[in-house]
Amino acid sequence: MRELRRIGWWGTLLAALMAALSATPAAFANPYEKQLANGLRVIVKEDHRAPTAVHMVWYRAGSMDETNGTTGVAHLLEHMMFKGTPSIGAGEFSRLVAAAGGRDNAFTSKDFTAYFQQVPKQKLEQMIQLEADRMRHLNLDPKEFEQEIKVVMEERRLRTDDQPQARLFEQMGAVAFQAHPYRVPVIGWMNDLEAMTVQDARDWYERWYEPNNAFVVIVGDVDHDDVFRLAEKYYGPLAARPLPARKPQVEPTQTGTRRLTVKAPAELPVVVMAYKVPVVRDVEKDVDPYALEMLAAILDGHDAARFSRRLVREQRLAVSAGTGYDATSRGPGLFYLLGSPSEGKTPAELENGFRTEIARIVADGVSTEELARARAQLVANQTYKLDSMFAQAMEIGQLETSGVPYTANKRLIEKLQEVTAEQVQAAAKKYFVDDQLTVAELDPQPLPDTPRRRPAATRH
Structure with missing residues (x-):
């Protein structure tokens, strides 16, 4: 009964956010x-x-x-x-x-x-x-x-x-x-x-x-x-001119795990696991990019997310653990798992912790409550974005430059809403495999006596 009440709460929030979105x-x-x-x-x-x-x-x-x-x-x-x-x-x-x-x-x-x-x-x-x-x-x-x-x-x-x-x-x-x-x-x-x-x-x-x-x-x-x-x-008086031909640039199929280590002065080690994944190419026909967005929200993004709850608080395996994924881009996509191990834990142990959490989703799937929470979170992010004129302009521009029509904005949200627990599980099983994985590790070296220079303010 307690689980049903929690699911109902997230469902109520989701309905309110969708109403706000449509009413804006x-x-x-x-x-x-x-x-x-x-x-x-x-x-x-x-x-x-x-x-x-x-x-x-x-x-x-x-x-x-x-x-x-x-x-x-x-x-x-x-x-x-x-x-x-x-x-x-x-x-x-x-x-x-x-x-x-x-x-x-x-x-x-x-x-x-x-x-x-x-x-x-x-x-x-x-x-x-x-x-x-x-x-x-x-x-x-x-x-x-x-x-x-x-x-x-x-x-x-x-x-x-x-x-x-x-x-x-x-x-x-x-x-x-x-x-x-x-x-x-x-x-x-x-x-x-x-x-x-x-x-x-x-x-x-x-x-x-x-x-x-x-x-x-x-x-x-x-x-x-x-x-x-x-x-x-x-702008009208500026004449158009021929553009260079853009030839296809396709990344060859990866056939095994790639690993690298970067040594640099730092306080903590860092582990990054990057899996090759698809991005949105056909708003209507695609399924996996939306499932991967939902998976990212289930693993990361709030205190009850799997990485924060299990790797940071329960197991004390990491001082930080998160994900990164952008479903819209001109080129190929990467899904990141990244974090820093806790004191006394090794990067290998954190990598194993990431693998264990993904394996649990592949084997057992995700709960209805997790899916409802992720949906509410993703829709909330879209709703809050409408408060900023700059963010609205950014959204239009980023969609268009990635090849996704800005007019598909609402449909993208609806497609996220349609993601099922089975699709999330299937995406994890399909893409989180070693043949599509690159693992990068930051090996911390002693910090210099003089403080590192802070990045200067630039135009960006």
Whole structure:
């Protein structure tokens, strides 16, 4: 009877969250979309709760589009995009955004590069004008490049070379993937940065920064027809140009466990187990990515999750234990199990603990209560996301760049709702096998006498 009451409580919460989701005015009644003659898509989501607007430009070009010898160029160009145009001086872009009462930033991933400003709605036209200007008229001054490449190399030293866990994940990616470009770090290999030239950046800009390789997302207190007129005015005159052909980049089938050890100054060991898994390719037909998302929520994410309850509190095997999985990406997926063993426990014991928990799910499945809790958690995350205009814009952009239509947002949640305990069990049995596993271990070395440098604030 106690279990039924708990299940009923989670069911009530889930129903409330779904009602809130469907009742939110900004949730799915829009967005509106228009494609300009040059191929640029403009997506507008009206949200009139506050007099602000988020303006984002997404380019379908990330580190996975780079070639050997120029790794890191996508991220480097992101930095150079703030170095001015014939009409805007170096550094003036961000100053103008700040003067308008807004904030701006940019970020590069394996799949995309994106730029955003969040401003009072009356300043939106100025932001569109500024972004359209640098989409086609960017200055790539050799002197500015020489300064900025040094900034990027220092960023790599501080954020990767000096950070043990970052080094661990970088090396693990290079081992888990042997052919697919996901094996390359977004920031690039240091040797490539040292050899990079301003012409490399110029070639990347001219190859990918085209209106027909980009889309604009605007969320806020705006009228979509007004936004479309502004987009036609500023982005419309930019001519489309042919894009390079993207050839298939398929990772060969893995046929056995891969292992690596990274030695670095650190306080604790870290164990990462990465299994190759699918991501969403067909929203309607796919089953396993949704089951894997549910599995991640069952293993991690709250105090009652299996890893927190069993590995951390009951067995005291780990000081931390969690999962990582993203069901939407242009490239192949990885499902991470990661943690640090408790004092007196070894990385091998923690790895065995992870394996034991997965084996229990393969053998015994998951409970109705666990599934209800995971559903409520995942739907809650989607519901809370609607409180932020920036998060709404991010969601649209990330879905689109991964190849999933943003209009499928609601259907993705419904598909999560349809996941059964049997599907979760079947996914664990199918994908959590040694032939698809890469194990990375951080072997902690003595800490230096001087404190490690903290990562500097950067544009990201």
